[in-house]
Amino acid sequence: MSTASADVRGALADAPSAPLSREFFARPTEIVARELLGAWLLRTTDDGLCGGRIVEAEAYGGPEDLASHARAGRTRRTTPMFGPVGHAYVYLIYGMHECLNVVAFRGREAGAVLIRAIEPLLGVDQIRRRRARPNDPDWRLCSGPARVSQGLAIDRSLDGHDLTAGEGLWLAATTPAPPDHEVAVGTRVGVEYAGDWAAQHWRYWLAGHPSVSRRR
DNA sequence: CGAATGATACCCT
DNA sequence: GGGTATCATTCGG
Numbered sequence A: 001m002s003t004a005s006a007d008v009r010g011a012l013a014d015a016p017s018a019p020l021s022r023e024f025f026a027r028p029t030e031i032v033a034r035e036l037l038g039a040w041l042l043r044t045t046d047d048g049l050c051g052g053r054i055v056e057a058e059a060y061g062g063p064e065d066l067a068s069h070a071r072a073g074r075t076r077r078t079t080p081m082f083g084p085v086g087h088a089y090v091y092l093i094y095g096m097h098e099c100l101n102v103v104a105f106r107g108r109e110a111g112a113v114l115i116r117a118i119e120p121l122l123g124v125d126q127i128r129r130r131r132a133r134p135n136d137p138d139w140r141l142c143s144g145p146a147r148v149s150q151g152l153a154i155d156r157s158l159d160g161h162d163l164t165a166g167e168g169l170w171l172a173a174t175t176p177a178p179p180d181h182e183v184a185v186g187t188r189v190g191v192e193y194a195g196d197w198a199a200q201h202w203r204y205w206l207a208g209h210p211s212v213s214r215r216r
Numbered sequence B: 001c002g003a004a005t006g007a008t009a010c011c012c013t
Numbered sequence C: 001g002g003g004t005a006t007c008a009t010t011c012g013g
Helices: A003-011 A029-036 A124-130 A145-151 A192-199
Strands: A040-045 A048-060 A088-093 A097-103 A112-122 A169-172 A183-186 A203-206
Touching: A029 A048, A029 A112, A029 A203, A040 A112, A048 A124, A097 A145, A112 A124, A112 A145, A112 A203, A124 A145
Parallel strands: none
Antiparallel strands: A040 A048, A040 A169, A048 A112, A048 A203, A088 A097, A097 A112, A183 A203
8 A cells, every 4th residue: 555545545534445456447448438437536746645536538449449549550659558558648639738548458459548527626726726727616627638637747757657556646446436327428529530430439427517528 | 719839640752 | 751731628819
């Protein structure tokens, strides 16, 4: 048990447990995306501990999935997607924003789950200081994949990071997990170019939760 | 609504 | 090798 995990248990009555195991991520990405709803995303930096609960996630597949970065096969950028499950895949988008994925199993080839939004619950003050819009209400601070990264100080230095080690950046389950009737499912955001794969219902979110990202 | 901002992938010589 | 269109987004006007 890491010191950081012990800190989390002390910080909250609704205590997250140990880091999610390798086995948790060794399942199809759409299962992992669904199961990650409600789980804690936790981060330690020089500013201390911060994090929140995942309210929105999307599953991406391997080369067969035309919406996935892995569609071009294994490249320098997508190497983590083809590596061991439970590691981070962090990429730069639009030249300025970073997005966090969790590598999961998909057809023996590649796969990842994009963390699209969390509800900030721990270290909200430090999360707020890192954001471009520090006057936003708590629930909006991490309402979008790049906002999650900005708020939790996640960048490409964490690309390939082992999320099961429980240090620096990791995930922890909650009990109980959200029941199916609180979970909504739909198409992935921003992948209209992907033909039939754009219709795949691989986006999961907590129905009605204010921290879920919205289209403008 | 459109700018910001740079890595990447893909097509061409 | 080099040029360039595109991008799993966000913010201010």
